[in-house]
Amino acid sequence: MSRIEEALKKAAHKRQMPASEGGERPAPSPAFSRTAQPSQRVDVLLEVDPLEIENVLIATAREEKTVVVEEYNKLRSAIIALTKGDKAMNTLLVTSTASQEGKSMTSLNLAISLAKEHDHTVLLVDADLRRPSLHRYLGIKPEVGLVHCLRDQLPLEKALIKTGIGKLVVLPAGEAIKDPLDMLSSNQMKDIVRELKERYSDRYVIFDTPPALPFADAGVLSGMVDSTLFVVREGVANRDDLLKTLADFKDHNLLGIVYNDAHAFMKKQDYYYY
Numbered sequence: 001m002s003r004i005e006e007a008l009k010k011a012a013h014k015r016q017m018p019a020s021e022g023g024e025r026p027a028p029s030p031a032f033s034r035t036a037q038p039s040q041r042v043d044v045l046l047e048v049d050p051l052e053i054e055n056v057l058i059a060t061a062r063e064e065k066t067v068v069v070e071e072y073n074k075l076r077s078a079i080i081a082l083t084k085g086d087k088a089m090n091t092l093l094v095t096s097t098a099s100q101e102g103k104s105m106t107s108l109n110l111a112i113s114l115a116k117e118h119d120h121t122v123l124l125v126d127a128d129l130r131r132p133s134l135h136r137y138l139g140i141k142p143e144v145g146l147v148h149c150l151r152d153q154l155p156l157e158k159a160l161i162k163t164g165i166g167k168l169v170v171l172p173a174g175e176a177i178k179d180p181l182d183m184l185s186s187n188q189m190k191d192i193v194r195e196l197k198e199r200y201s202d203r204y205v206i207f208d209t210p211p212a213l214p215f216a217d218a219g220v221l222s223g224m225v226d227s228t229l230f231v232v233r234e235g236v237a238n239r240d241d242l243l244k245t246l247a248d249f250k251d252h253n254l255l256g257i258v259y260n261d262a263h264a265f266m267k268k269q270d271y272y273y274y
Contacts, residue, residue, distance in 0.1 A: 048162050048163070048164040049164050050163065050164035050165050051138055051139060051140065051163050051164060051165060052139065053137075053138065053139065053165070054139060055137050055139075057105050058105070058108055058109060058112070058137060059072065059109060060072050060073075060108075060109045060112040060113045060116070061112055061165055069113075072109045072110060072112075072113045073113055075110055075113070075258065076110060076113040076114050076117065078256070079092065079110065079114070079204075079229070079255065080114075080117075080120075082227070082255050082256075083204075083226065083227065083255075088197070088201050088226075089226035089227060089253075090197060090201065090203060090204050090205060090226065091193065091196070091197045091204075091205045091207070091224075091225035091226045091227075092204065092205070092206050092207070092225060092226065092227050092228070092229060092255070093127075093206075093207045093209055093218065093221055093222050093225045093227070093228045093229070094106060094107040094110070094206060094207065094208055094209065094228075094229045094231065095209045095210070095211060095212045095218035095222075095228065095229075095230065095231070096211050096212065096230065096231040096232065096233070096237070097211060097212060097213045097230075097232065097236075097237035097241050097242050097245045098211050098213055098214070098236055098237045098241065099210075099211050099214075100233065100236060101211070101231050101232060101233035101236050101237065101260060102231055102233050102260040102261060103208060103209070103211070103231040104128070104133050104134060104137065104208050105137070106229075106231045106258050106260065107124060107134070107206055107208040108124065108134060108137055108138075108208075110206065110229075111124040111168055111204075111206050112165055112166060112168055114166075114204050114206075115165060115166030115167045115168035116165075116166035116167075117166075119202065120167070120202055120203065120204055121167040121168075121169070121200065121202060121203045121204075122166070122167060122168050122169070122203065122204045122205075122206065123160070123169045123170070123171060123196060123203055123204070123205045123206070124168065124169070124170050124171070124206050124208065125146065125170075125171045125196070125205065125206065125207045125208065126145065126146065126170070126171065126172050126173040126208055127146065127173070127184065127207045127208060127209045127217070127221060128173065128208055128209055128210045128217075129146065129147060129173050129176065129177040129180035129183070129184065129210075129217070130176065130177065130178070130180060130210050130215065130217070131176060131210070132145075132172065132173030132174075132175075132176055134170060134172060134173075134208060135170075135172045135173075138163065138170065140161065140170075140172075142159070142161060142172040142174065143174075144158060144159045144172075144174050145159050145171060145172035145173045145174025145175070146159065146171055146172070146173050146174055146192075147173055147174035147175050147177060147180075147183070148174045148175075149171075149174075149192060150183050150186065150188055150189060150192070151183065156171070156192065156195065156196070159171055159172070159174065171196075180217065181215075181216055181217060181220065184217050184220055184221060185220045189221075189224070190224055193205075193221075193224040193225065194224075197225075197226075205225075207221055207225060209221055212245050212248065212249070213237070213241055213244070213245050219248060219249070219252075222249060222252040223252065226253060227252075227253040227254070227255045228249055228252050228253060228254050228255065229254075229255050229256065229257075229258065230245075230246065230249070230254065230256070230257045230258065231257070231258045231260050232257050232258070232259055232260060233260040233261050234259065234260070234261050234262050234263060235261075
């Protein structure tokens, strides 16, 4: 048997293995029915077994009430307070100045925290088409995603994935794109954002995007959503770059900043248990 045949056989065997034994977990079935009532939608979202999250940084996916989970719950409460009102402000973009500041992990933990709350369903969109990562953190391997909706006119319903974690649904990127700016700034993307926003008024839609300083993607998408949340990781972006980036977003309803991986807080966190 050639090396290629051996590799193909090994890959096929791995796909058939349970995730707990090292196999790849296939994407769960698509979510949502356009005509379903709110109570029916929640029932449908809870039909699947919850994804088994192995990444310890996705703290909100577990049942333990740690200090980190409580901090994300505080963030959830702040987001709800800042976005409630007569006008629905249910679309939120999460970005950062530079890479490696924890925006994707913040997006995931915030989305899960919101999805476990009784009043809301949540759709998390991987709009980082340059380097999509949400599917890897969740341990799934979707075959289609946002790219296919934009490029191939795939219906949204075909790409949405219910996770079984609270009332969380994910729209994965589908595949990486070298230069997605034209795709993200298209009228079709505007239509998708509008449809996601207006389809269900009780649903938060969170967009995870590339960092804002090196790429224009987040700036383009921020003009399509209701508000923006910035993630700043201690010791990563320098002060001048941060101030410049924040100034670029001053007209896009900047809700606030998540100060991530703060060393002073982590050293004191044991004192917060009781």
